[in-house]
Amino acid sequence: EPEVTQTPSHQVTQMGQEVILRCVPISNHLYFYWYRQILGQKVEFLVSFYNNEISEKSEIFDDQFSVERPDGSNFTLKIRSTKLEDSAMYFCASKGNRQPTYEQYFGPGTRLTVT
Amino acid sequence: AQSVTQLGSHVSVSEGALVLLRCNYSSSVPPYLFWYVQYPNQGLQLLLKYTSAATLVKGINGFEAEFKKSETSFHLTKPSAHMSDAAEYFCAVSDNTNAGKSTFGDGTTLTVKP
Numbered sequence: 001e002p003e004v005t006q007t008p009s010h011q012v013t014q015m016g017q018e019v020i021l022r023c024v025p026i027s028n029h030l031y032f033y034w035y036r037q038i039l040g041q042k043v044e045f046l047v048s049f050y051n052n053e054i055s056e057k058s059e060i061f062d063d064q065f066s067v068e069r070p071d072g073s074n075f076t077l078k079i080r081s082t083k084l085e086d087s088a089m090y091f092c093a094s095k096g097n098r099q100p101t102y103e104q105y106f107g108p109g110t111r112l113t114v115t
Numbered sequence: 116a117q118s119v120t121q122l123g124s125h126v127s128v129s130e131g132a133l134v135l136l137r138c139n140y141s142s143s144v145p146p147y148l149f150w151y152v153q154y155p156n157q158g159l160q161l162l163l164k165y166t167s168a169a170t171l172v173k174g175i176n177g178f179e180a181e182f183k184k185s186e187t188s189f190h191l192t193k194p195s196a197h198m199s200d201a202a203e204y205f206c207a208v209s210d211n212t213n214a215g216k217s218t219f220g221d222g223t224t225l226t227v228k229p
Binding site: 043045091093 | 147149151156157158159161164166205216217220
């Protein structure tokens with residue numbers, strides 16, 4: 001069964017450094033998402049992406065964040081200058097547009113630790 | 116706008132007892148509803164989903180949920196808890212547009228006592 005993959009599984013970085021989290025969505029999907037889960041908290045929406053542009057973003061997704069689909073397979077989340085509070089699990093998700101469901105398929109997540 | 120309320124951040128049951136995890140939603144459009152399970156330090160596993168077909172939805176591991184529009188609820192149940200059911204459970208709602216994001220509840224931690 002097709003699945004969403006994410007790399008790396010765990011990233012440790014120092015405050016102020018740039019990080020890029022990578023995701024490979026399911027190949028025929030058209031909608032892509034990033035979510036964040038701070039340890040012990042709920043999953044929060046960051047951004048959705050369709051047709052090579054952001055379709056919606058949350059208040060969390062400020063100027064420090066950017067997303068890109070650099071080729072036909074990868075979907076990346078970049079944090080320009082990481083802060084301690086960016087430490088979280090980051091989940092990528094993708095979705096097709098076929099009935100009967102618009103279910104999002106989640107990747108296994110990347111745990112980001114900012115020290 | 117969408118929102119999800121999960122009543123009870125912690126639920127404890129005995130092994131073999133009924134599991135009931137509550138979820139109420141708010142949505143301005145007909146919703147899609149989901150339950151996910153998350154084990155420690157792992158990702159989200161989809162248990163079941165409601166996508167406007169049958170209101171009683173059966174999922175994996177013996178879980179099921181019933182969509183009740185009049186009560187705006189989508190409670191998760193399992194007749195007999197197993198030790199392996201101990202985990203965090205999230206209810207989520209998304210709208211039925213193509214680009215609709217998911218909005219998650221705060222989660223319920225299920226503890227199963229022997």
